[in-house]
Structure formats: C-alpha cells, structure tokens
C-alpha cells in the first residue's frame with residue numbers, strides 16, 4: 001500500500017552527515033560558501049547521488065541544479081522539492097541541506113518501492129541562497145522569479161576574491177546552459193529547519209508554513225539641540241537621544257500589541273551626535289524593522305510608528321525625518337500545497353501546526369511563479385547560521401515522511 005511507505009530516516013541522516021564533511025568546521029558546523037571549492041565538491045557529491053538514483057540532472061545558467069525523476073505524464077511541468085546546499089561562513093549542517101536531501105530521499109524511497117508519480121519530480125539545489133559570499137541572498141531564485149536580472153546576478157562580486165559570480169560558475173564547472181527563467185513547476189515544496197525556537201519549545205514535529213512575513217524598513221532621524229549637560233536645565237531640553245529612546249520603547253510596544261506574529265526592532269546603524277559625554281545629544285539616526293504576515297496589520301503598525309514619532313518629536317521639540325526605505329509584501333503560500341502538507345501530517349499522525357516564515361527562503365521567490373509551500377523542522381533552541389545548529393534525526397525523518405506523502409498526494413500515483 002502506497003499509504004504505508006516511509007522514507008529511510010537513517011539514509012537521510014547519513015547523507016546529511018556526509019555532506020557536512022565537506023567544509024567541516026572544528027566545532028561541528030559546515031563552511032561551504034557559494035561557488036567555493038567546497039561548494040563544487042558538495043555539488044559533485046549531490047550530482048553523484050542523483051545519478052545513482054537514476055535522476056536526470058540539468059543545470060541552468062546560474063548553476064541551479066534540477067534532478068528529474070520521470071512521471072507517467074512526462075509532458076507536465078515537474079513538482080520541485082529542494083532548497084540550497086551553500087552555507088553561511090562557519091554555518092550549520094542543516095540549513096538548506098535538509099531541504100535538498102529530503103527531496104533526494106523522497107526520490108530514493110519511490111525507487112525502492114517502484115512507484116511512478118503522474119507528475120514528474122525534480123530535486124532542486126538553488127545557487128547562492130545565503131548571500132554571504134555574493135550579495136544579495138536568494139539570488140538565483142530571485143532571477144528565476146524576475147526580481148533580479150540575469151546579467152546583474154552574473155556580475156555580482158565575491159567578497160573574498162572579487163571574482164564575479166559568472167567567473168566562479170565557470171571556474172567550478174557549474175555554468176549550465178538551461179535558461180534560468182521559464183523553467184516551470186507544477187508545484188514546489190521546500191523543507192527547511194525552522195531557524196526559530198517555536199517547534200523545539202512546543203515539542204511539535206512539523207511546521208506547516210502557510211505564510212511568510214512582510215516587512216517594512218525605515219531610516220529615522222531626530223534633530224534637537226546640542227548644549228551643555230551641566231548648565232542646561234532639564235526643562236526645555238531638546239534631547240534627540242531621549243526621543244530615540246521613546247521610539248525604541250514604542251516599536252517594542254507596537255510589536256507586542258500585535259502579538260504573537262508581529263516583530264519590531266530598532267537595530268542596525270545607530271548614530272548619536274555630537275558624541276560627547278557633556279553635550280546633550282543633538283542628532284540621532286537609527287533604523288527600524290517591522291514585520292507581520294498580514295499586510296493590513298503591517299499597515300496598522302506603520303501608522304502607529306508614524307503617530308508615535310510625530311508625538312515624540314512634538315513633545316521634545318525635535319525635527320523628525322522618517323523614511324520607509326523598503327517594503328516587502330507578506331506572502332500567503334498556495335492553499336492546495338498547504339492542504340497537501342497538512343493532510344499528510346494528519347494521515348501520518350504527526351504533530352504539526354501552521355507557521356509563518358520569519359526568514360527569507362528560495363520558496364518565497366518561487367511562490368511568484370508556481371504553487372509553493374514550505375515545511376519546517378524543529379532545530380535545537382532555534383539556533384541557526386551557527387556551527388552549533390542541531391536537529392534530531394527523528395524530527396527530520398518525520399518532516400521528510402510528510403513531504404513524501406504530500407508529494408504523492410499532489411503529484412498522483414500512476415503505478416505502484
């Protein structure tokens with residue numbers, strides 16, 4: 001019975017551990033930067049596993065790898081399963097790798113049981129998800145979705161050597177000839193570690209990711225008057241840093257008011273001038289980052305921030321400049337894909353909950369082009385982008401089994 005088949009958890013785990021030996025770091029992490037020598041070795045290993053599994057590999061102009069397993073109706077666009085094999089500098093063993101190798105494990109399992117799906121399948125490795133060696137992150141999936149231009153992507157320079165992405169693709173032998181755009185998917189499923197603490201804390205096996213946060217970024221300046229800290233009375237001071245302090249508190253309050261999904265942070269570049277201990281700060285510049293999966297709520301948070309800043313500037317007598325420098329709209333993943341994942345969780349009796357992706361992922365770009373969703377696996381204490389990143393074999397096995405059955409549901413079984 002197709003309903004009874006399960007992936008091989010030990011094989012999945014062993015493959016993740018073998019990939020982690022490439023660019024292994026002293027403290028148990030992985031250092032496999034995009035298009036580095038280690039990335040080439042990792043890609044070669046993945047390609048050899050795909051060949052062993054009878055998958056047909058193609059590579060596009062940005063080095064994205066597509067390993068295809070034929071369907072009974074091979075004219076249909078494939079169902080993609082994947083993520084990325086590149087890592088952060090001294091990053092973890094699981095971020096990205098799990099999503100690619102979970103897709104491979106699904107293909108291997110179908111081979112074991114001689115199952116042919118109606119829709120063909122493809123295991124996918126997207127180039128430069130991390131953005132650490134070449135900015136920005138999610139570069140190749142961004143070109144795929146039309147967010148970036150191919151030539152611009154090929155001209156990005158490595159932070160270490162200054163070589164372009166195109167040159168590095170040539171050097172490691174992964175500049176393919178498939179066009180980046182126009183590669184259709186019937187659907188796309190990305191497994192990933194959560195990179196947050198919720199599943200681990202709650203003891204839940206699978207995050208059914210139905211939304212991704214939108215975010216607004218701001219640059220804010222407050223200008224008051226710098227004067228002597230000793231001779232200037234407290235009444236009537238125009239202290240720009242005091243204004244910032246009130247905004248910092250307000251941003252935190254606004255996020256708490258829209259809990260549990262809202263995020264609000266003053267971070268990044270904080271500049272205080274003139275920067276003397278006995279002068280009242282006359283000028284401050286700082287950044288604000290606000291996030292929520294609902295566009296309406298994010299708009300309400302935006303309005304609250306603007307109102308607070310106006311009020312603070314008014315109260316203290318400061319000149320305010322507030323500029324929203326970027327807006328990324330919230331994303332709802334495809335209902336049918338999400339339902340396939342949730343249905344598989346229920347049939348397998350696996351604990352699960354709906355989740356919002358707080359980080360960017362390749363799936364967020366792919367979602368512009370094809371029905372897409374994500375599955376999250378717990379990771380210890382939510383730690384990621386760090387050598388100590390850790391997930392349990394049984395958790396990864398559970399998520400991969402859910403992927404298998406969601407994919408069988410979505411792609412259909414022709415023969416078993």
Ligand SMILES: [Zn+2]
Nearest residue numbers: 095096129192
């Ligand atoms: Zn990742």
